[in-house]
Amino acid sequence: MAEFSLSVKVYIEDTDAGGIVYHANYLKFMERSRTEFITRLGYDKPATLENGLLLVVHSMRIDFQRAAVLGDELSVSTEVRKIARSYVEFEQIVSRSGDSLCRADVKVACVNRDGMKPTAIPVGLREALQSDHRDR
Amino acid sequence: MAEFSLSVKVYIEDTDAGGIVYHANYLKFMERSRTEFITRLGYDKPATLENGLLLVVHSMRIDFQRAAVLGDELSVSTEVRKIARSYVEFEQIVSRSGDSLCRADVKVACVNRDGMKPTAIPVGLREALQSDHRDR
Amino acid sequence: MAEFSLSVKVYIEDTDAGGIVYHANYLKFMERSRTEFITRLGYDKPATLENGLLLVVHSMRIDFQRAAVLGDELSVSTEVRKIARSYVEFEQIVSRSGDSLCRADVKVACVNRDGMKPTAIPVGLREALQSDHRDR
Amino acid sequence: MAEFSLSVKVYIEDTDAGGIVYHANYLKFMERSRTEFITRLGYDKPATLENGLLLVVHSMRIDFQRAAVLGDELSVSTEVRKIARSYVEFEQIVSRSGDSLCRADVKVACVNRDGMKPTAIPVGLREALQSDHRDR
Numbered sequence: 417m418a419e420f421s422l423s424v425k426v427y428i429e430d431t432d433a434g435g436i437v438y439h440a441n442y443l444k445f446m447e448r449s450r451t452e453f454i455t456r457l458g459y460d461k462p463a464t465l466e467n468g469l470l471l472v473v474h475s476m477r478i479d480f481q482r483a484a485v486l487g488d489e490l491s492v493s494t495e496v497r498k499i500a501r502s503y504v505e506f507e508q509i510v511s512r513s514g515d516s517l518c519r520a521d522v523k524v525a526c527v528n529r530d531g532m533k534p535t536a537i538p539v540g541l542r543e544a545l546q547s548d549h550r551d552r
Numbered sequence: 553m554a555e556f557s558l559s560v561k562v563y564i565e566d567t568d569a570g571g572i573v574y575h576a577n578y579l580k581f582m583e584r585s586r587t588e589f590i591t592r593l594g595y596d597k598p599a600t601l602e603n604g605l606l607l608v609v610h611s612m613r614i615d616f617q618r619a620a621v622l623g624d625e626l627s628v629s630t631e632v633r634k635i636a637r638s639y640v641e642f643e644q645i646v647s648r649s650g651d652s653l654c655r656a657d658v659k660v661a662c663v664n665r666d667g668m669k670p671t672a673i674p675v676g677l678r679e680a681l682q683s684d685h686r687d688r
Numbered sequence: 689m690a691e692f693s694l695s696v697k698v699y700i701e702d703t704d705a706g707g708i709v710y711h712a713n714y715l716k717f718m719e720r721s722r723t724e725f726i727t728r729l730g731y732d733k734p735a736t737l738e739n740g741l742l743l744v745v746h747s748m749r750i751d752f753q754r755a756a757v758l759g760d761e762l763s764v765s766t767e768v769r770k771i772a773r774s775y776v777e778f779e780q781i782v783s784r785s786g787d788s789l790c791r792a793d794v795k796v797a798c799v800n801r802d803g804m805k806p807t808a809i810p811v812g813l814r815e816a817l818q819s820d821h822r823d824r
Numbered sequence: 825m826a827e828f829s830l831s832v833k834v835y836i837e838d839t840d841a842g843g844i845v846y847h848a849n850y851l852k853f854m855e856r857s858r859t860e861f862i863t864r865l866g867y868d869k870p871a872t873l874e875n876g877l878l879l880v881v882h883s884m885r886i887d888f889q890r891a892a893v894l895g896d897e898l899s900v901s902t903e904v905r906k907i908a909r910s911y912v913e914f915e916q917i918v919s920r921s922g923d924s925l926c927r928a929d930v931k932v933a934c935v936n937r938d939g940m941k942p943t944a945i946p947v948g949l950r951e952a953l954q955s956d957h958r959d960r
Contacts, residue, residue: 427723429576429716431569433622434937438565439881440855443848444701451699460759473847475887480880483940486569487732529842532891563859565852570801575745576719579712580837587835596895609711611751616744619804623868665706668755701846705839705894712837758841 419493420456422449424510426488436483442518443478446508449492450524457544468529469538474503478520488512499545502526502534555629556592558585560646562624572619578654579614582644585628586660593680604665605674610639614656624648635681638662638670691765692728694721696782698760708755714790715750718780721764722796729816740801741810746775750792760784771817774798774806827901828864830857832918834896844891850926851886854916857900858932865952876937877946882911886928896920907953910934910942 424445432438454471484490491511498505503525510518526537537545560581568574590607620626627647634641639661646654662673673681696717704710726743756762763783770777775797782790798809809817832853840846862879892898899919906913911933918926934945945953 425720427716427720428568428570429574429719432564433567433569433571434564434878434880435569436880436940440565440848440851443851444699447701447848448697448699470842472842472844472891473888475885477883477885479883483880532844561856563852563856565855570742570744572744572804576712576715579715580835583712583837584833584835606706608706608708608755609752611749613747613749615747619744668708700840700842701848703841704836705841705843706836707841710837 419495420449420453421491421493422452424448424490424492426484426486426490428486430484431486434483436485437488439480442480442484442510442520443473443476445490445492445510446494446520446522447473449494449508450506450522453494454541457541459541459544467538469535470527470529470532471524472527472532474523474525476520476522478518480518482515482517484510484512484517490517496545497521499537499542501536504537504545555631556585556589557627557629558588560584560626560628562620562622562626564622566620567622570619572621573624575616578616578620578646578656579609579612581626581628581646582630582656582658583609585630585644586642586658589630590677593677595677595680603674605671606663606665606668607660608663608668610659610661612656612658614654616654618648618651618653620646620648620653626653632681633657635673635678637672640673640681691767692721692725693763693765694724696720696762696764698756698758698762700758702756703758706755708757709760711752714752714756714782714792715745715748717762717764717782718766718792718794719745721766721780722778722794725766726813729813731813731816739810741807742799742801742804743796744799744804746795746797748792748794750790752790754787754789756782756784756789762789768817769793771809771814773808776809776817827903828857828861829899829901830860832856832898832900834892834894834898836894838892839894842891844893845896847888850888850892850918850928851881851884853898853900853918854902854928854930855881857902857916858914858930861902862949865949867949867952875946877943878935878937878940879932880935880940882931882933884928884930886926888926890923890925892918892920892925898925904953905929907945907950909944912945912953 430437430441493509495507497507506522508520528535566573566577629645631643633643642658644656662671664671702709702713765781767779769779778794780792798807800807838845838849901917903915905915914930916928934943936943
């Protein structure tokens, strides 16, 4: 099964006065890719799941390797690395013409909206993630 | 009564590859100033008022006159121009050392969160706005 | 000739605590559409043209009519309304399933990067804009 | 010597439809604090240093522990952890009323603007950072 990847174009809104993509914006690109990945698994609005659950970023390790610039056509990959009861770990890479520009390990937790406490990932989503994970 | 004004520092996040503040970010600066203005009137979280009401920007006319750049210390003023049953009109100016950089007429409407329909501004807020308006 | 239109998906980064798209973000969507429109005319990085020129938003009138929400697939149109020596006026509409959510008149000026002074639009871009304008 | 800390207010622009601060925005808050910290050391526009140098985020490890919400008054600390020839490591904590909400180890590299290659931190800045580091 092919790795999931989303194309992202760099617009002026994404850049800063250094002439490059503002570092925090790679996190936006990565969330767009995760969102499309999970949407493809049948979940429409991943960040606000049914039943008052939210998927929130718990932690991440990110390396900014090379700078993207205005007009770049980027590829933002998402791959499941680990699935636990209440969280998923992804590896994500932002690349340009095959060159990695930014790489991150992202841990996403499922929490309830009211108390923001860790909660089991809904069964359907969990199975979809596992299936995708096994297929690789 | 002195016009309300908020100080805003320009950070790298606010700029773009043109080396200037990205135009949409002046709208953020203006909303910060409106928020502090309304907070000063006794409303803590203006965008999400009590009773399921929201204050939303209905329309605006904005002139981008000169560019702000990284490190600038800006002054963002808010002045009530008109108060109606379900909306308020503000004039807002972003300036640097007394020079106007950006000027806008902003119409903010009060709507209910469920249907986003125009709703009367809560009496307390309305009176505070009118009082401030008359004092000038 | 068909009007130019760009598809834009609403991600969590675009929303705010009101549960809707943050108003300033419609300006980003509109600039993405203008960028793709001008790129289609043969200009790769519209915001930083050759010869030290920049295209900057001079002024706009914008109406926020209905709110877009997380997951929406929006259409953002760009149409040339007027071309002058150093500026262009666009009409832009953000719509969802044919319903207009946000509409703006946007005046974009060509300036030199050093002094930010109004400068004639490069002949090639001007002709392309006029051609597109006449074709409608 | 007291740890450097910047106050940051949460505005509607910082939140998302989950009702909390959008995760990537904590990186903006942290950069604001680093900027003010370095400005205090005598460097006006840290991200675009003299001599064509830039300070760029090289990598970071970040933990999102609890969510900040609209209207929160946050404290964003910056502390030097290590200084090397061409990079500095900071520990940064975003807290609310003494409770840590978000914590990061941030490695910031000095690069030349043209080739984005690692470059020695200017002597003056290096000495200021070391002095501040030793004082703690």
